[in-house]
Amino acid sequence: MIADRKPMEGAGIAELVIEFRDVQYRLPNGTPLLSGLNLQINGGETLVLLGRSGSGKTTTLKLINRLLVPAGGDVRVNGSSTAAMDVIALRRSIGYVIQDVGLFPHFTVERNVALLPRIEGWPSEKIQNRIAELLQLVGLEKGLGSRYPHELSGGQRQRVGVARALAADPAILLMDEPFGALDAITRDELQREFLALQQRLHKTVVFVTHDLREALRLGSRIALMEAGRLIALLSPDEFLRSNDARIAAYVEAFAGGCDLLASRGGR
Amino acid sequence: MNLLHFFSENRQQILELTLEHLWLVGISTLLAACIGIPLGILSARWPAWNKPVLGTANIIQTIPSLALFGFLLPVPWLGDRADRLAILALTLYALLPIIRNTYTGIRGVDPAVVEAGRGMGLTANQLLFQVELPLASSVIVSGIRIAVVISVGLATIAAAIGAGGLGEFIFRGLAMVSNQLILAGAIPAAVLALAADFALGWLERRLRPR
Ligand SMILES: Nc1ncnc2c1ncn2[C@@H]1O[C@H](COP(=O)(O)OP(=O)(O)O)[C@@H](O)[C@H]1O
Ligand SMILES: [Mg+2]
Numbered sequence: 001m002i003a004d005r006k007p008m009e010g011a012g013i014a015e016l017v018i019e020f021r022d023v024q025y026r027l028p029n030g031t032p033l034l035s036g037l038n039l040q041i042n043g044g045e046t047l048v049l050l051g052r053s054g055s056g057k058t059t060t061l062k063l064i065n066r067l068l069v070p071a072g073g074d075v076r077v078n079g080s081s082t083a084a085m086d087v088i089a090l091r092r093s094i095g096y097v098i099q100d101v102g103l104f105p106h107f108t109v110e111r112n113v114a115l116l117p118r119i120e121g122w123p124s125e126k127i128q129n130r131i132a133e134l135l136q137l138v139g140l141e142k143g144l145g146s147r148y149p150h151e152l153s154g155g156q157r158q159r160v161g162v163a164r165a166l167a168a169d170p171a172i173l174l175m176d177e178p179f180g181a182l183d184a185i186t187r188d189e190l191q192r193e194f195l196a197l198q199q200r201l202h203k204t205v206v207f208v209t210h211d212l213r214e215a216l217r218l219g220s221r222i223a224l225m226e227a228g229r230l231i232a233l234l235s236p237d238e239f240l241r242s243n244d245a246r247i248a249a250y251v252e253a254f255a256g257g258c259d260l261l262a263s264r265g266g267r
Numbered sequence: 268m269n270l271l272h273f274f275s276e277n278r279q280q281i282l283e284l285t286l287e288h289l290w291l292v293g294i295s296t297l298l299a300a301c302i303g304i305p306l307g308i309l310s311a312r313w314p315a316w317n318k319p320v321l322g323t324a325n326i327i328q329t330i331p332s333l334a335l336f337g338f339l340l341p342v343p344w345l346g347d348r349a350d351r352l353a354i355l356a357l358t359l360y361a362l363l364p365i366i367r368n369t370y371t372g373i374r375g376v377d378p379a380v381v382e383a384g385r386g387m388g389l390t391a392n393q394l395l396f397q398v399e400l401p402l403a404s405s406v407i408v409s410g411i412r413i414a415v416v417i418s419v420g421l422a423t424i425a426a427a428i429g430a431g432g433l434g435e436f437i438f439r440g441l442a443m444v445s446n447q448l449i450l451a452g453a454i455p456a457a458v459l460a461l462a463a464d465f466a467l468g469w470l471e472r473r474l475r476p477r
Pocket of ligand 1: 027033051052053054055056057058059060
């Protein structure tokens with residue numbers, strides 16, 4: 001598992017791409033969800049937001065592309081506050097992949113992938129080339145391009161989701177439990193391909209998961225969240241060796257869950 | 268046999284009144300769609316619009332049709348011509364199902380699809396026209412279908428204020444106690460309703476996303 005992990009990026013000084021500065025987030029009814037969140041994400045890394053369900057991972061992710069707006073503090077992308085940016089331009093410069101995929105059911109695979117380039121007014125030849133390139137990149141046969149989402153398997157759908165997010169070649173990719181709804185074998189396959197892809201593309205990836213193994217496998221750093229707070233920010237190796245009680249508790253709880261599955265013959 | 272004979276003898280007039288009926292229903296449905304679909308979109312987009320819009324349409328729906336025709340009669344420009352008045356009344360009745368279904372259809376779009384669209388940077392209008400409306404179209408057509416079927420029936424009452432249509436046969440038949448006349452209005456009206464129901468039902472299925 002450790003062996004196929006993505007090696008750390010080249011030696012150069014890491015460039016700061018996404019930054020949370022003392023970010024607060026409250027629900028519309030005023031309940032605070034996140035408070036005092038500080039986090040710096042570097043160019044080309046895969047930062048995993050890890051934590052149990054309800055710990056605030058999705059909220060944190062959506063603050064980056066401004067699907068949610070902070071109640072305080074500042075979320076910065078490429079050195080500028082997202083509050084001062086055109087939100088549409090911001091989102092188009094960030095790929096977004098979610099667990100439920102959210103493919104447009106009335107569009108073919110090709111049209112799903114090509115929607116943003118089309119809206120951005122790319123010439124049609126460039127769009128056609130890009131579609132072919134993307135389908136190949138995510139391991140889909142060319143012939144699938146004319147299918148509708150309901151004619152695909154879960155794994156294929158998520159591949160299309162990734163291709164769509166990459167269409168306009170964003171430097172940042174946000175992924176919210178993208179492989180969470182897939183069976184174990186497909187998930188393993190997609191994780192492996194994600195690593196290969198990331199080795200080629202060097203996107204700045206923020207990857208949300210509650211799956212410890214996925215976090216250890218894919219992340220260059222792991223940010224552990226609990227009840228709306230960031231409680232640790234470590235590399236996978238540091239994470240496994242950590243003596244912090246809360247980290248140990250997470251590892252143990254997760255390992256316990258896996259043993260239970262194993263003992264039932266689950267995997 | 269008697270009835271068939273009557274139908275063939277009066278086919279010219281039956282055809283005329285059927286066309287008149289179609290016109291009343293067609294124009295009013297078109298108007299209702301032009302007003303109702305935007306209102307449905309507004310109430311789906313801004314929940315504050317929802318209650319007043321649907322509430323008003325609901326209230327209109329509860330006014331008995333003859334009474335509504337009566338209320339509108341003294342209105343200056345409208346009262347000049349019975350067909351104007353009938354078209355307005357039919358439009359008002361058709362609004363509710365169209366608004367309601369537009370609202371429901373847009374609200375019923377898979378939240379993951381909407382989130383993906385917003386997340387990738389579609390503007391509100393791009394999301395509406397490329398995603399939400401196409402995906403809601405089947406439900407919207409179903410609202411139009413309900414409106415048309417109701418309208419075909421209601422339009423027979425428009426003859427009471429002299430707006431024409433198949434209701435003329437029915438009212439004449441009632442006055443003359445002639446089943447033949449009543450049927451000469453009722454049968455084509457029923458056929459119209461069934462045909463519209465079938466055609467729009469087909470369209471609705473065609474548009475339904477898989
Ligand atoms: N719109 C909302 N209304 C009410 N509660 C919400 C809303 N959004 C999120 N929450 C709550 O906020 C907490 C954090 O949510 P989320 O960021 O989605 O967690 P995670 O992605 O880690 O599972 C959860 O307890 C969730 O129930
Ligand atoms: Mg979540």
